[in-house]
Amino acid sequence: MGDHSKKILAMALLVGALLAPFVFFSTPMKAWENPHSALLVLQNAMYPIERLWQVAASGVSHTWQRYIGLSEAANQNLKLRSQLAAMQSRIMDYDEQVQETGRLRKLLGFSGRSDKRLIAAEVIGHNELGQFESIRITRGSSDGVRVGMPVVAADGVVGKVIRTGMHFSDVQLLVDHDFHLDVLLQRTRVRGVLSGAAHTHCTLQLHKRVEIRIGDTLITSGIVGGFPKGLPVGRVMRITYETDNVAQSVTVEPWVDHNRLEEVMIIFSPDPELEKIANAAGPKWLDEALNMQGR
């Protein structure tokens, strides 16, 4: 290649490098979704290795916990027995209250909670860098998982599905900066939109007159996003007042520790209205609608 051609190439590369960020910022800035088949090939090529790693790692961990680390288990057993006795008496009280609530709901004509199917999945990967938070789980489109489906764990809300492969899905975590969730303050029933704030916490903007205390619990409102009402989300860690003297900024710590997640549940929340339309317009329409919901 001659000197002149080298100069032109260098100039073209330089112009390309300078323009690249502008091109990037002109895009919708959303994560990759399903229709890109070339990307799915790349993802599916890596999945067997990730699955193998997950099986091997969980095998070692289970062997240690079940056969080698038993002295700790004996101590835990004693503690759990005493806790169990205390919990049993509380459960009896709760049973009574649940029955009472059911009777009252019936009297008031409230509709019962819709039937939601749960499907368990194991976590096989975690995006580590703390800027864009997501995990990979072992259920995909072949199990009926769709973009936008809510994902929860025993402690509370985990996130929502943003991408599915045949046998895996990627879940955007609650703490990701692009995640927004409609929530209720459990004590005062005030509504707000919770936003991820990267790595360990979320933020919530409320009017300064809203009464809120450190330690208050947030639950899902069940209004948008497919999450059922009443799922625990997190607790209030810090309250700061904005300089505009109108709002207060609430820092929320999620109940779920995303770095130690091993199993999660995907909620299949059938919407009767959507199903009626899907029956009329075909199953593809439903996919597109759920994809839109995911955006």
Added chain:
Amino acid sequence: MEQTLGRLRTAWTQVKPLLRFRPVSGYLWLDTIMLLLVGTLHHTLLPSITHGVFAIDLMTPWLVTTLVCETLPRGLFLAGIGALILETHSATPAGFYLCTYWVIAVAIHLTRSTLSWRHVMPWAFTFGLSQLWVVFFATFVLAVNAGSSIFTWMYLRVQCETLLTGIALGMLFCHRYLGAGIKGEDG
């Protein structure tokens, strides 16, 4: 029996150099497989070791080493695959790593003939600046999307860790070029 063992030994001596875990092997297919392996380690082994306590970026130093040592088309191909691995495993906006690594690839291509890769400093600066660019660009994207609420001490700590571990890992990957230089570098 001895003949078979002898053949196996010969085959092993031929295959052994290919199995070394390094960014540049001279074979594009092997580099691609190694890159897939790095991507898998990045999303499986590292999180299970660090449990989110410590942030490590394995991909950027690996790709920077590749971009310094390989030709531009090969480097761009591998950087593209690396970027897509990261993007399709996370909630990162589509094109984020493609754009970031494209800029790094061009910068390295335009400057690498002016630097001597036998010495530690050019490598350390290249790894440091590349990692700094990734951190800066990610921070800018987050600031555009989420505002200033993300800028906490925890965020700053994570970025510093990423920067330092990136340089450390990079120095590990480029170890074989220190003293010897890269292919095509004038003696």
